[in-house]
Amino acid sequence: MNRKARVLLVVALVAVVAMAFRVSWNALRDVAEAIGADATAALLYPFVVDGLMALALVATLVLSGDDRRFALRVLAAYTLASLVLNYVHGLVPALHAAAAGRVRLAQWDAGNWVLVLLASSLPVGSIYFGSDLVAKVLHHRPAPADDLVCEQSGPESARTPYTPTHPAPAATSAVADTTAHLSMPGPSALLTSRTDAVQASDPHAPHTTRTPDIESGSEALRQAQFEEAELERMRQDARRAYAESAQAGRPLSARALGEAFSMSESWGRKQILAARDDDEAPRPVLRAVDTAAV
Template sequence: MNRFGKTLLVLALVAVVAMAFRVSWNALRDVATAVGADTTGATLYPFVVDGLMALALVATLVLTDRADKKFALRVLAAYTVASLVLNFVHGLVPELHGRSVDWTRLADWDPVNWLLVLLATSLPVGSIYFGSDLVAKVLHHRSIDPADAEESTPIDMERSTPDLPAPALTPVPALTGQAEADRVEQVDSPAETAPVDPPVARAVAADQSAPRRVTGRVPDAARSTRPRRTADELMAEARQVTESWSVEQLTAEGIRKALRTSPDKARMLRDTLRAERTATAAPEPLGAAS
């Protein structure tokens, strides 16, 4: 709809509301006169009831908080029902039209009459309270500018990677231990090992760059149940395991995996076993020459 159409629609709505208010104003004025209001009070009484309805409607459209919007809707519904009841009473009591009804007499049955008089006289007090509350909520309301909302989204998207919170790095024990062993073995004997894979190298670099956290004493339940072997026991087990191995197969990595020991001890065992194999094989040429 173009601007001209919207303008016509708003003008038509204003005209309809003005005519409806004029009809309701006549009924509410006669009811106010019946409950004891003077000429000026009876003339202003419709503005108290129907005017607060208009204020509650505007507050409902302006407020964005769910609790405040619900409060404005309740005020709007309550005063709409009250205006409807008083207009209905005005239609049922013809004496109100000619102002010949007895003072404060809106119904023949006393309990209903008391309720109607209470309703008619309490609406101005309610307008003061609820109207003030609605105006305060509207004045203290802070609306979100759509331009600011659209501007805040690209700011978060344009943040660089260092500005974003970095997730905590989780150490990978298996990859780290494997990479450390391969790196040590490559230093001792470059020809015996393959180069470290790039993913493992990145895991080692990430683990080394991350700050290590100070830990306390390892609980007994988490400790290994395998008894610690002495140097002699480890050497005897290494001789037994590598008895059928050739000299080329005597690598620190192979011994470490077979005996499940540290790289340092594996290198020591490798050097010892190679020395024993060399000492054993050295006298054979002398015996063959003799």
């Protein structure tokens, strides 16, 4: 929907709400006068009831979780109360007089007491619930956009970490090849060891001092290559985990994926993007070949 259509839709909604408020305003004003409110209080009474309904509706659109359910309960309660008072206004003809004053809302005493209690408690409830809703809206912090895209609507989807059950074969073979390559001595190492043996057998040959710098350098290189292979295996496992959760209809969020592999949320987000890129990569198309024509 384009911007112009959205603006027209909002304007139409505001117009309908304004007309509905005007219809309800007449009934609520007469009910306020029937329970003893003066002219000014009766004029402001509809704004107290229907105004809180509008505030609760806005809070429902902004809040989430338990706060949103609280705003929905307030909206439902005041909507029901306004409906009851409008219904009573239609049943009691005496409320329609120009200067009715104090009028019984029901012939039954208990019913009249309940209706008077309902009508007189709505302004107090508006003060309490309205202040609470405004405080919740002002202290609300919306969730990041990435988490909203990755998280599923179910509460368990982002809390269940994925534990890989089998290592990636490509990463395992890479680690094995790297270890085997590092364990095999090269030609220079063989020549160096042979030269050291010849010099050790010759008593007149000068003694060479073996510094630990060469050994520590090769050990550091071996350790770095091994750690890189382990990180690559972890990345492959994370991408496979996200792909399997997406195929199951419950994709993992970036936070849940990072926690499952003891990494950060940004690391999990990178693996999710990489997994999506792998899924969108073009695959080779197989075509049938007519052997008879060949």
